[in-house]
Amino acid sequence: MRRVSKFGKKIGVxxxxxxxxxxxxxxxxxxxxxxxxxxxxxxxxxxVQRYFRESMQKLxxxxxxxxxxxxxxxxxxxxxxFTKEIAKLLRNQYGWNIGAENVALTNGSQLxxxxxxxxxxxxxxxxxxKKILLPLAPEYIGYSDVGLAEDLFTxxxxxxxxxxxxxxxxxxxxxxLNVTEEIGAICASRPTNPSSNVLTDAELExxxxxxxxxxxxxxxDNAYGTPFPNIIFEEAKPIWNEHTIVCMSLSxxxxxxxxTGIVIANKExxxxxxxxxxxxxxxxxxxxxxxxxxxxxxxxxxxLSREVIxxxxxAKASQAVELLMRELAGVDFHIHKPEGAFFLWLWLPGLPIxxxxxxxxxxKRGVIVVPGHFFFPxxxxxxxxxxxxxxxxYAQDEAxxxxxxxxxxxxxxxxxxxx
Numbered sequence: 001m002r003r004v005s006k007f008g009k010k011i012g013v014x015x016x017x018x019x020x021x022x023x024x025x026x027x028x029x030x031x032x033x034x035x036x037x038x039x040x041x042x043x044x045x046x047x048v049q050r051y052f053r054e055s056m057q058k059l060x061x062x063x064x065x066x067x068x069x070x071x072x073x074x075x076x077x078x079x080x081x082f083t084k085e086i087a088k089l090l091r092n093q094y095g096w097n098i099g100a101e102n103v104a105l106t107n108g109s110q111l112x113x114x115x116x117x118x119x120x121x122x123x124x125x126x127x128x129x130k131k132i133l134l135p136l137a138p139e140y141i142g143y144s145d146v147g148l149a150e151d152l153f154t155x156x157x158x159x160x161x162x163x164x165x166x167x168x169x170x171x172x173x174x175x176x177l178n179v180t181e182e183i184g185a186i187c188a189s190r191p192t193n194p195s196s197n198v199l200t201d202a203e204l205e206x207x208x209x210x211x212x213x214x215x216x217x218x219x220x221d222n223a224y225g226t227p228f229p230n231i232i233f234e235e236a237k238p239i240w241n242e243h244t245i246v247c248m249s250l251s252x253x254x255x256x257x258x259x260t261g262i263v264i265a266n267k268e269x270x271x272x273x274x275x276x277x278x279x280x281x282x283x284x285x286x287x288x289x290x291x292x293x294x295x296x297x298x299x300x301x302x303x304l305s306r307e308v309i310x311x312x313x314x315a316k317a318s319q320a321v322e323l324l325m326r327e328l329a330g331v332d333f334h335i336h337k338p339e340g341a342f343f344l345w346l347w348l349p350g351l352p353i354x355x356x357x358x359x360x361x362x363x364k365r366g367v368i369v370v371p372g373h374f375f376f377p378x379x380x381x382x383x384x385x386x387x388x389x390x391x392x393x394y395a396q397d398e399a400x401x402x403x404x405x406x407x408x409x410x411x412x413x414x415x416x417x418x419x
Contacts, residue, residue, distance in 0.1 A: 007148065034366050035367045035368065035403055035407070036368055036393070036400070037392045037394070037400075037405075038368035038370045038392075038393060039393060040193070040251075040252075041256060041393075041395065042251065042252050042254055042256060043312065043313070043342070043395040044254070045254060045309065047304070047308050048254045048308060048309065051295060052254065055290075055291045055292070055295070058294075059290060059291075070287075073282060073283045074105075074283045074285075074286045074289075075274075076274040076277040076278040076282070076283050077103075077274040077277070078103070078104055078283075078284045078286075078289065079105065079286045079290065079293070080100065081289075081293055082292075083100040083103040083104070083105065084099075084100040085293055085296040085297045086103050086262060086264075087099050087100050087102060087103050089227075089296055089299070089301075090227075090240070090264070093227060094227075094238055094240070096240045096264075098240070098264060101267050101270060102265060102266065102270055103262065103263070104263045104265075104270045104274050104277070105260060105263075105277075105289060106260075106261035106273065106277060106284055107259045107260075107261070107281055108249070108260070108261050109221070109223055109247055109248075109261035110142055110146070111261060111280070112247050112263050112273070113142070113146055113219075115272075116187075116245060116247075116263075116269075117132050117147055117185075117187075118147060118148050118149075119272055120184040120185035120216070120219075121147060121152045121184045122147065122148060128181070129149065129182065130182060130183065131151070131152060131153060131154045131182050131183055131184060131378075132147070132154075132183075132184060132185050132186075132187055132219075132378075133155075133179065133185070133186045133378075134153055134154070134155040134156065134187060134188065135155075135172050135177055135186060135207060136155075136156060136158045136170055136171075136172045136188060136199070137155040137157060137375070137376045137377075137378070138170075138192070138195055138372065138376055138386070138389070139155065139192065139193075139375060139376070139377060140193045140221065140375070141193075141370065141375050143377050144374065153378025154182075154183075154378045154380075155376060155377060156172065156173060156176055156177050157176065157379060157381065157383065158170040158171060159171040159173045162334075163337060166325065166334055167334070167336075168335075168336060168337065168347070169337045169339075170192075170195055170197045170336065172206075172207075177210070179213075179214050179216075183214065183216060184216060185211075185218070185219055186207055186211050186217070186218045186219065187218075188204075188218075188220060188221065189220075189221035189223065190222060190232075190340075191232055191339055191340025191341040192341070193221075193223070193224065193343065193391075194343050194370065194372070194375050194389075195336040195343070196317075196338050196339050196341045196342075196343050196345060197336060197337075198232055198233075198234045198236055198340050199236075201235075201237050204220075205239075208241070208243070208244060211243050212241075215243075217265075217269070218244045218245070219244075219245045219247065220244065220245070220247065221247050222238070222246050222247060222248045222249075223247070223248070223249045223251065223252055224252050224340055224341040224342075225238070225248075225340070226238050226305075227301075227302050228253055228304075229253040229254070230306055231309060231310060231313050231342060232310070232339070232340035233310070233317070233340055234339045240264060242266050243266075244265075245264070245265040245269060246263075246264040247261065247263055248262040248263075249261050249262060250262075250288045250292060252341075252342075253292070253301070254309075255288050255291065255292070258285065258287045258288030258291065259288070260284070260285070260287075260288030261284075313342050313394075313395070316342070316398075317342070317344070319394075319398070319401075320338075320344055320394040320405060321335060321338060324346070324408075324409065327406055327409035327410075328412065328413070331409075331412060331413060331416060332348075332349055333346060333349075333412070334346075334347040334348075334349065335347070342393055342394055343392060343394070344391075345389060345390075345391055346389060346392060346408075347385070347388055347389045348389070348390075348412060348415075348416075349388055351387070351388045351415060351416070352415055352416065354371075354387040355371040355372045355387050355388060355390050356371045356373060356387070358411065358412070359371040359390065361411050361415075362407065362408060362411055365407050365411065366407075367404045369390045369392050369408065370390065370391040371390055372387070372388070372391065373386045375389075375391070392405070392408065
């Protein structure tokens with residue numbers, strides 16, 4: 001192999017997110033009969049997809065509109081009509097003091113986090129090196145490898161609250177949370193991918209106060225959250241202020257392939273995101289924004305999220321938990337309380353094998369999950385818990401989920417019985 005830079009070695013090696021996408025892609029490309037319970041692909045909800053089809057049909061029928069959409073670059077900040085309508089929606093619904101100048105689009109949320117983490121973390125001109133603080137681990141697998149600097153993250157081990165024999169919840173351990181001068185930003189997902197944990201309003205307010213007191217941004221990953229796609233089963237108040245950066249997405253609303261991330265921040269941050277857009281990709285794509293602009297303008301994006309998307313996933317979560325409760329009877333298992341997103345986070349205390357080995361065994365049985373050890377970026381201390389968990393998606397068709405969960409339960413029982 002030819003010699004490559006430090007950047008090449010860091011970003012070009014196998015990562016958790018890379019392994020997941022490779023496994024999913026290989027299975028699809030080879031036409032294998034694989035039960036996809038590992039990825040973050042949203043369900044194809046007929047009523048939501050009907051709106052997308054109707055919106056696309058209007059674009060095709062309006063003379064010149066489709067040609068402009070595919071034939072012209074958008075500004076580096078993103079589609080101006082869409083950014084204006086998003087700002088108007090959030091201003092009217094929540095009283096956020098924002099305009100179009102507070103909104104930028106990126107080619108997917110992953111790029112948004114690449115930009116923000118490397119803007120606020122890493123080497124500073126004064127010679128210091130700043131880290132991104134994750135106040136509660138486990139956290140999103142996709143954060144792990146986007147930093148240009150080494151050792152970019154530091155994470156906080158959570159408190160575990162047992163709600164009953166088989167259901168638990170993670171809570172931020174504020175007694176252990178230390179915001180030092182080496183912290184450049186705080187970041188948390190809400191709902192949290194992988195565990196489906198929803199930070200309480202009180203937790204979020206404490207994080208916001210800590211960020212303000214230390215003059216650093218609080219970055220909220222709202223990919224699954226409110227107001228859209230609203231895959232959130234707890235009461236949760238969205239927040240924004242001058243030191244908060246809210247990252248949203250159209251992916252979990254049902255448009256993952258159009259790669260549309262949405263960043264809401266103060267004007268200075270939006271200007272930086274726009275400049276990085278220009279350098280890295282000239283401009284963000286416009287297809288996703290064009291498809292949903294009318295849904296945003298009319299408020300239908302809120303109705304669909306509240307009345308269609310949320311209850312769809314909440315019902316699937318209940319079904320999945322009920323099935324696992326039945327299939328894993330007799331095993332010491334714990335499921336994080338399903339509070340949002342579309343994953344079950346399964347904790348298997350004392351599992352005789354690692355979650356990585358369980359992942360390989362399940363893959364041989366045609367079931368793709370995600371081993372839990374990938375979801376702890378920045379957590380330095382040893383913790384057996386990270387090797388005892390797997391993330392399972394319940395977004396696929398009921399037959400696929402049912403069959404996959406039964407195989408998971410079978411393999412878990414075999415592991416406990418035989419190692």
